[in-house]
Amino acid sequence: MTRADQDISFVQDALPAFLGEAREQLDSMEQLLLQLEDAPQDRVLLDALFRCAHTVKGSAGIFGQEAIVAFTHHVESVLDRLREGHLHFSATLGTLLLRCSDQIRSLVELAGKPAVTDSGEGERHRAELVCELAGFDTARDAATVRSEPASQCSDHAADADCPCQRQWHIYAAFGKDCFRNGMDPLTIASYVRGMGRIDTMVCDTGGIPALAELDPESCYLTLDFELDTCANRAEIESAFSFVREDCQLHIVEPGATPQHFVNLIEALPENPRLGDILVSAGAITQSQLRTALRVQEQGRAEGEHRPIGEVLKSTSGLNAAVVDAALRKQGQQRDTAVATVTAPADDSRLLRVHADRLDAVINLLGELVIAGAGATLIARQARNGALIEANAQVGRLIEEIRNSTLKLRMVPIGETFARFRRVVRDTAAELGKEVVFDIQGGDTELDKSMVERIADPLMHLVRNALDHGLEGPQERVAAGKPRQGSLSLTATHESGQVVIGIRDNGRGISRERVLARAWERGLLEPGVRPADEDILQLIFEPGFSTAEQVTKLSGRGVGMDVVRRNIDALRGAVAVRSVEAEGTSIEIRLPLTLAIIDGFLIGVGTSRFIFPLETVVEVIESPQLVARRDAQGRACVELRGHVLPVVDLRDLYGLDSLPPPRVSIVVIQAGGRPYGVMVDALLGQHQTVIKPLGRLFRSLRGISGSSILGNGEVALIFDVHALGGLAANENGRHAVPPVIRQVAQEVSPR
Numbered sequence: 001m002t003r004a005d006q007d008i009s010f011v012q013d014a015l016p017a018f019l020g021e022a023r024e025q026l027d028s029m030e031q032l033l034l035q036l037e038d039a040p041q042d043r044v045l046l047d048a049l050f051r052c053a054h055t056v057k058g059s060a061g062i063f064g065q066e067a068i069v070a071f072t073h074h075v076e077s078v079l080d081r082l083r084e085g086h087l088h089f090s091a092t093l094g095t096l097l098l099r100c101s102d103q104i105r106s107l108v109e110l111a112g113k114p115a116v117t118d119s120g121e122g123e124r125h126r127a128e129l130v131c132e133l134a135g136f137d138t139a140r141d142a143a144t145v146r147s148e149p150a151s152q153c154s155d156h157a158a159d160a161d162c163p164c165q166r167q168w169h170i171y172a173a174f175g176k177d178c179f180r181n182g183m184d185p186l187t188i189a190s191y192v193r194g195m196g197r198i199d200t201m202v203c204d205t206g207g208i209p210a211l212a213e214l215d216p217e218s219c220y221l222t223l224d225f226e227l228d229t230c231a232n233r234a235e236i237e238s239a240f241s242f243v244r245e246d247c248q249l250h251i252v253e254p255g256a257t258p259q260h261f262v263n264l265i266e267a268l269p270e271n272p273r274l275g276d277i278l279v280s281a282g283a284i285t286q287s288q289l290r291t292a293l294r295v296q297e298q299g300r301a302e303g304e305h306r307p308i309g310e311v312l313k314s315t316s317g318l319n320a321a322v323v324d325a326a327l328r329k330q331g332q333q334r335d336t337a338v339a340t341v342t343a344p345a346d347d348s349r350l351l352r353v354h355a356d357r358l359d360a361v362i363n364l365l366g367e368l369v370i371a372g373a374g375a376t377l378i379a380r381q382a383r384n385g386a387l388i389e390a391n392a393q394v395g396r397l398i399e400e401i402r403n404s405t406l407k408l409r410m411v412p413i414g415e416t417f418a419r420f421r422r423v424v425r426d427t428a429a430e431l432g433k434e435v436v437f438d439i440q441g442g443d444t445e446l447d448k449s450m451v452e453r454i455a456d457p458l459m460h461l462v463r464n465a466l467d468h469g470l471e472g473p474q475e476r477v478a479a480g481k482p483r484q485g486s487l488s489l490t491a492t493h494e495s496g497q498v499v500i501g502i503r504d505n506g507r508g509i510s511r512e513r514v515l516a517r518a519w520e521r522g523l524l525e526p527g528v529r530p531a532d533e534d535i536l537q538l539i540f541e542p543g544f545s546t547a548e549q550v551t552k553l554s555g556r557g558v559g560m561d562v563v564r565r566n567i568d569a570l571r572g573a574v575a576v577r578s579v580e581a582e583g584t585s586i587e588i589r590l591p592l593t594l595a596i597i598d599g600f601l602i603g604v605g606t607s608r609f610i611f612p613l614e615t616v617v618e619v620i621e622s623p624q625l626v627a628r629r630d631a632q633g634r635a636c637v638e639l640r641g642h643v644l645p646v647v648d649l650r651d652l653y654g655l656d657s658l659p660p661p662r663v664s665i666v667v668i669q670a671g672g673r674p675y676g677v678m679v680d681a682l683l684g685q686h687q688t689v690i691k692p693l694g695r696l697f698r699s700l701r702g703i704s705g706s707s708i709l710g711n712g713e714v715a716l717i718f719d720v721h722a723l724g725g726l727a728a729n730e731n732g733r734h735a736v737p738p739v740i741r742q743v744a745q746e747v748s749p750r
Contacts, residue, residue, distance in 0.1 A: 015112070018063050020352075022108045025052045027418075029101050033094050034421045040089035050079045056104060058242040060111075061182065067118065068107045071126050074133050075100045093136060098422065100129050165196065166254040168227045168236060173207065175246030178219040183243050185221045192239050196229025206290045219246075277326045284312060291315055355448065358408060362595050365398075365405055366689035369596060372398050373687065373710030399687065402596055409449070409595070413491050413498070414442020416455050420462050420489060427466045434473050434484040435466065441491035446498050450590055453570060454500070457563040461502045461586055462489070464560070469506035469584050479581065481505070493592075497614070500588040509578040511535045517544065536576040540564040571704040573721035589721065599688035599707070601715065602666060603681035604649045605657025608715035610688050610707060615720045617667040617674060619682060637665065637676060646676040647726055652702070670720040677723070690717060702726050 032049040039045060053076045060068035075097065081087040103126050110118055170192070174185045189201070204222035208214070227236070233251060240249050278284050284292075292311045299306050309323040372395055379387040417439045428435040446454075470485035477483055490501040511532060518524045518538050529535075538544060542561040567574050571591050578584040591597065591612070599610035620639065635646040646665060650657065657680075665676040688707045693700065704719035 015063060017352075018059050019108060019112045021059060022056050022068075023105070025056050026101055026105050026108065027415075028052050030098065030422055031418050033097050033101070034425060036089050037091060037094050037425075043083065046079070046083040046089075050076070050083050053079055054238070054241065056108075061242070063111070063182075065107070065111050068104060068111065071100075071107065071130070072104055074130050075104070078133050078136055087136060096129070096132055096136075100133070103129060165228050165230050168229065168233075168254055169225075169252035170227055170236070171222075171224050171248075171250040171252075172240065173204070173222040173248040174219045174243060175248075176215070176218040176220070178221075178243060178246045179217060181243075181246060183246065185219065185223065185243070188239060188243065189223060192227060192236070195231045195235065195239065196227050198225050198227055201225035204290075278312065278322070288312070288315070353408075362405060362409070365402055366596055369398060369402065369687045369689050370708050370710065374712075375710075377710040395687075402687065406447075406595060409447050410445040410592075411448045411451055412443050413446050413451055413500075414439070414444075416451050416458070417442050417489050417491070419455070420458070423459065423462060424466065424487060427463060431466060432472060433466065433470055435470060436484050436486050438486070438488040439490075440488065444491035444493060444498060445592075446491075446590065447592060447595070450498075450570060450592075453566065454588070454590065457566045457588075458489075458500070458502070460560070460563050462487070465502060465504045465506070465584065465586075469504040469508075471507055494589075498590045498592060500590065501585060502588075503583065503585045505583040508580040508582055508584055509536060509539070509576070510580060514538055536578060539576065540574070571719060573719075595690060597688050597690065599686045599717065600666070601683035601686040601709075602664075602677075602679040603683055604679055605655050607649075607653075607655055608683070608709065608713055609649065609679075610686060610715050610717045611666065611668060611677075612717075612720065613685060615668050615670060617669045620665040620667065620676070621662065621682075635678075639667070639676075644674060644676050646678055647702075647723060648678045650678070652726065668720050668724070670724040673724060675724050677718075688715075688717065 029049060029052045032045050032052065036042065036045050036049070053072055057069055057072040057076055060066075060072065078087065078093075078097070082089060082093075087093070103122075106122065107118075110116055172185070172188075174183075178185060192198070202224045204224055207222055208220045214220070229236070233253060236251055237249070240247055278289070289312075292308060292315045295315055296306060296308055296311045299311075309327065313320060313323060372391070376388070376391045376395060379391045421437060421439075424435055424437040465487055470487065471479065471481075473483040476485065486503075486505045488501070488503045490503070492499050492501075514535055515524070515529065515538075518535075518541075519526045521543065523538060523541055523544070524530070540560050540563070544560065564574060567588055567590075573589045575587045575589075576584065577587070598613040600613050600616045602609050602611070620637075635648050636643050637646055638644070644665075644667070649655065650659065660680045664679050664682055666679055666682075667674055667676050686709075690705045691707060693703065693706055700716075702719055702723040703716045704722075705717040707715050707717055709715055
């Protein structure tokens with residue numbers, strides 16, 4: 001393979017890493033721009049914003065993405081003026097920079113699709129954005145001419161007589177892999193020269209090997225020069241930001257006093273050699289150190305043994321106080337060397353793992369759980385105490401591995417929530433509404449696959465709240481409300497589930513309009529009026545909409561039914577609460593993971609069912625406990641002075657088996673309301689590997705999935721929220737049609 005082929009292979013292999021990093025940086029840029037609207041003078045935010053753009057530009061240059069480099073350079077220039085205080089952040093500039101961020105993102109996506117070429121429309125749009133950015137620069141330059149004193153230099157490449165210009169001593173030893181990483185030291189030197197004036201530049205040849213040992217692909221350049229500029233240390237260092245890992249950079253500040261270097265030396269990390277301490281502090285350059293070492297070596301050859309500090313004093317004019325500070329630093333490090341030699345290194349690093357590989361591990365873990373359950377069952381049937389104990393130990397280890405592995409998939413939901421800041425900002429501006437957006441509980445963790453799949457339903461609900469829920473400023477003032485509407489997105493853990501809330505203080509949902517539209521579309525018989533809670537659930541019916549006109553955001557009746565379907569597919573539940581003229585609250589409940597859960601196994605006849613363990617409150621078991629039925633056919637029992645609705649699984653699913661003489665009721669807590677489930681047998685806690693239901697069984701109400709037991713039987717996993725709805729159903733005795741009963745009977749093992 002030729003060198004060119006190797007380079008192409010390297011780019012192809014490393015390109016996904018660049019794309020991933022660029023997307024992360026652009027996400028950060030967007031969030032920083034939105035935060036700056038509330039704190040336009042925050043220097044920390046401005047510096048972080050500049051670093052994001054700078055990183056994207058530099059990484060794109062390594063991979064030859066010239067379009068990204070060229071466009072991002074204009075954005076970077078404006079951001080640089082912002083952080084230096086020459087421009088002031090405003091809502092107009094923020095909008096422009098957000099549009100620029102979108103264009104950079106589109107270029108990044110194009111970089112991942114080599115077969116797709118950039119459209120002429122995209123180029124024209126970027127050219128327009130560049131002109132707008134230039135307009136901000138031009139406006140600033142004109143203001144600077146009028147307002148800044150003539151003695152202040154705004155251009156780093158200033159004249160020699162500029163009073164703010166100072167001379168810096170710079171030493172840059174580029175690493176051997178500099179060329180291989182796509183960096184050109186001479187290009188960097190040329191950029192530095194644009195910051196001021198370089199009269200002389202010396203190339204230190206001390207690090208160049210003999211010709212026979214020289215690698216033509218390695219870099220041996222070491223540059224030593226004086227830079228006259230108005231730039232500060234941070235700006236000079238930023239010119240070398242893309243080669244800092246492949247470069248030893250030392251910048252000696254002009255007019256630095258010995259005490260300045262003493263302070264720097266004391267703040268340095270560990271470095272055992274005196275010369276390296278002095279170089280790291282910028283007191284001397286690498287070439288000065290080499291000169292001193294050569295003088296010291298010559299003295300030894302002549303029988304003279306002088307410490308390197310004494311040699312440096314004579315050869316470079318180094319102040320004695322600086323040398324003494326370096327010696328003290330060296331002595332402190334030697335004193336602590338013995339104590340720290342056995343100390344463990346901090347090796348906490350972030351490791352990126354492809355999601356498919358992690359999914360494969362979790363699938364294998366699920367099979368291991370099933371196999372472990374089978375081995376435990378066989379051990380119990382054999383009545384072998386030692387084998388039972390060994391399997392119990394294996395089971396405990398499997399459970400620990402399961403918990404640790406599932407944590408790898410857990411990510412904070414705040415990253416998804418943060419995306420909606422931009423959505424709320426742009427949508428509110430488009431609708432002419434003033435909205436205060438609040439995010440709470442962003443550190444709540446959820447399975448990564450769940451986070452990815454909940455993003456679209458949340459997007460629709462947020463847009464829906466902005467379009468339908470919140471009123472315009474004039475309408476709110478007329479109703480006696482503040483001009484600004486409030487929209488919040490929250491996430492909390494509750495009973496082993498994640499509860500996501502979308503709340504607004506808008507006009508609320510008119511139940512009369514919902515009923516009128518339901519009657520009009522034939523969703524209800526004319527004149528039939530369900531309970532208030534059921535009326536609100538009608539908004540999730542396909543094709544349902546109360547919008548008077550179709551807009552770009554809503555009005556076609558497409559969306560809320562998809563939201564409900566997507567949440568149901570995640571074994572979740574969605575509930576709506578609304579008060580007219582006060583606002584609407586939508587609550588989504590999701591399981592923490594879609595892979596493996598702790599379950600409570602029960603039996604009804606020969607059938608096996610599983611409750612998520614965290615939803616089980618208690619078990620009532622008594623031969624005298626009998627469930628009564630009310631006038632509407634709903635089963636219930638009295639529990640500590642309260643009426644508890646009860647689901648009879650045998651009746652619900654039409655299971656052909658006689659009830660046992662002893663009745664057990666499992667009390668379940670779902671969505672703040674308890675209910676009971678009548679069962680025949682309590683089979684205890686069970687590690688449950690969740691398997692999806694086949695197409696034939698998806699209409700089975702109250703069931704969200706299935707699992708394989710250790711003996712090979714299939715157990716159905718309850719959807720506790722749907723089952724709770726069946727417990728309160730007015731026709732609970734026949735809540736499941738005969739065809740569903742037949743399906744449930746076929747699933748039940750014989």
